[in-house]
Amino acid sequence: MTYIAKPKFHHPGLKKNELGYTHRDYEGKISTLCAGCGHDSITASIIEACYELSIEPHRVAKISGIGCSSKTPDYFLGNSHGFNSVHGRMPSVLTGANLANRDLIYLGVSGDGDSASIGFGQFAHSIRRGVNMTYIVENNGVYGLTKGQFSATADRGSKSKKGVTNTDNAIDLVAIALQLGATFVARSFSGDKSQLVPLIAAAIGHKGASFIDVISPCIAFNNHAGSTKSFDYVREHNDAVNRLDVLVGRDPIAVDYAPGTVQVVEQHDGSRIALRKIDADYDPHDRLGAQTFLAKHAAKGQIVTGLLYVDPDAEDLHEHLNTVETPLNTLEADTLCPGSSVLDKINASLR
């Protein structure tokens, strides 16, 4: 239960990162989700990514909407401020928070109901605006907390646990994010930590709107035969275009891949992404190509995963608005208020 805090003690030999923090410092409260839930694996991957990046946990703001996925920010980064806001409205709350203080790292956690159904508009517009954030959708194609209704990402023809066939077309959030101008777009699978952890790390390092769609099977309501979001189905249909490693700071991972198969992408914050190409023809800098690739594979019933698109030179909303470097929430009357002499002039102009 969330009100049961995890005990703080840990093994003295636990590995520490650059800041001297252990994994435990990136954990949160004990999860209240069902045992085996894909979302808990994503939580573990977020913890791992933040640990590896040596992020100060309290410099992260974790913001979510409503639903199973949106409860998860309570289960990681216990020393960060979290905000479990309104159903489908995480993107706007995150946008506002980001405007107030550009110096924090913003992690938006949402679900498929939260982002593709009730919050589809907010998802779209936050991506359009280029808010500097890592937007993770924990996508299980189903409403878990209300017991198994289809969400808007459920594939047409897939079956619910009760045997009902979904007749509505599915929304592919990755395709939409690409179309709307997200500057970092990826898809992964909660059961594939080796792919997901570096993707999250790379997304955090990206300056701009990063979007990761993580297929995350619902153990209770969407892991049966006929589901297209079950562990078995995703494993069988997963088609990874690349694998990556994130190279940061003093601990560069030796690039020991065969020549010609690795592509290094340098990001704004100095981090580098080493992409191991699996599909030799895939170019992650080609938005149009990514869209076509995605559509072709979707038609074949394949779920494309990996880093699908990245623009390392992206701009974010603050650049569009030309805001000062100092976080707006630290400005006081001395810099914000024009004062009485200016007001006298304004008065004079209104007579």
Place this chain on the structure above:
Amino acid sequence: MSDKKPISSVNDFVVRFANVNGSGSASANEMFARAILRHGVPVSPRNIFPSNIQGLPTWYEVRVTEAGHLGARGGVDMMVAMNPQTWDKDVAGIEPGGYLFYDSTKPMPSTKFRDDISVIGVPLTAITNSTYTDPRQRQLFKNIIYLGALSALLDMDPKLIEQLIGEQYKGKEKLLSSNVHALHLGRDWALQNLKCPIGLRVKKSDKVGDRIFIEGNSAAALGAVYGGATVCAWYPITPSSSVAEAFTAHCKKYRHDPETGKAKYAIVQGEDELASIGIVIGASWNGARAFTATSGPGISLMTEFIGLSYFAEIPAVIMNIQRAGPSTGMPTRTQQCDIIACAYASHGDTKHVLLFPEDPAEAFEFAAAAFDLAERLQTTIFLMLDLDIGMNHRLCRPLKWDDARQYDRGKIMTAEMLEEGRDFGRYLDVDGDGIPYRTYPGTHPTKGSYFTRGTSRDRYARYSEEGSVYADNMQRLVRKFETAQDLVPRPLQANAERPTKYGVIYFGSTSPAMDEAIGLLEARGHQLDRLRIRAFPFHSSVASFLAEHDFVYVVEQNRDSQLRQLIVNENGIDPVRLVPIVHYDGTPITARFIAKAIGDHQDHLKVTPLRKAVS
């Protein structure tokens, strides 16, 4: 011709301009109002416009009032009828003995006029067309030409209008001289061909003083600049859009770093009102002063977030420029119809702070104060304007700011305080005022973080569905609301000359009409004590006022007497003693209306005592 004596009045009359939307008349009409102000004579102008950009009828009404009555008066003494579409209605609306000014280029059948008014024809189109060839120029200068003709008819000093033109087109010599030329074309034609002046005249006076002439929305936006708002998120909706537009304009002037040119503010036009309030809540949660401006339909959309702001205790400032509802209602007409919707916005038990400015000067002050209140009380503060204040120029006292004033950022637990070992419970009432401490995200590596949520939780922000824990929190919120009573602007009371058992409560844009109505009522022999409510929750003086009077009229601009409902509900008093006086046709309330409604009720109450009748 006229079988009624023409109205004769100096510095006290109403001129109404009937125009076609999009014809460029607005600036000429506004110049007319400003020119009268420059004579030292107060004016109160009002736009009456449709929800449309081009082609539909629009009116601009100028009340010239040496006595300084800034409410709408009702009735028209002179109609400047420039719109054939509304001709019949416009002519019918002129007071007997009034004046009709029209474009006489094309002859009109006599049936189109009235016998009891003075008809003044000026061949505006003919004059314009003989001087200008460009169609756009023709349209714009026609407006200045009628302004010139009016200046002669009303005995206005043309130098004062020239001065205004000079200020408006400073540095644009060509435009300046051509406008002055057009002004004199009209003026000279009138002087040569008509009897000038007519019975209505403008005479120089000194009744304007140091007052300024500003729209409420612009003043509220300026209040947001002075009050330290750094984040504004909004969605276009009449009549509130000009708040965000004015905030943008003010920020461009006053909020850029002189060295880097960078902006000390962020303005986002949201995709809807849900996003706008979400951005405000997110920014405020993160310690910035943030606001949105909207109107009724926007409030309806925002209510879920408003409940979150109340329950999770996140500051927010919402400027509600009210218009006539329900639904799309009359989007360009004024009302005070969102009192209940805002006071109790959102599901569950909620109550919110409302501020009721009476004019642009108070809109400025209350807007700035709203940010202090929002951070002090950690909740939503509504600034309740309406179209009448928001979108009309109103003469008001100059805006004032004390340079020693610091922002009240409320109860913030800092890293130093956490380091000292201060006990931090996000929802812990340490001072007994119901207001807990909050931390900004990112404050301290190991202390002070918490999980913000709309679900119930205990004093230390830990999730809980325990009934007693929930109730404890809800009771604290009641305590906090009681604290708010003494922080919000207090009601202002003005007593009648003689002691009276009758009182009147009013608020917001009703103010100038109410002040004027008191004079009319006194003339009828009715004495009334006045209480102008400036905020909700109600200060204890509201209850005292109710206790001191047998009958209290509650004057407001909505159908259901919403403020009265709120007073009855919150003070638990006998509703019979509160008499609703409501005006809700979308036009601004007038002194005539109030005086008649209250006067008639008073006459009805004045039954001769039985004792006297017998003796």
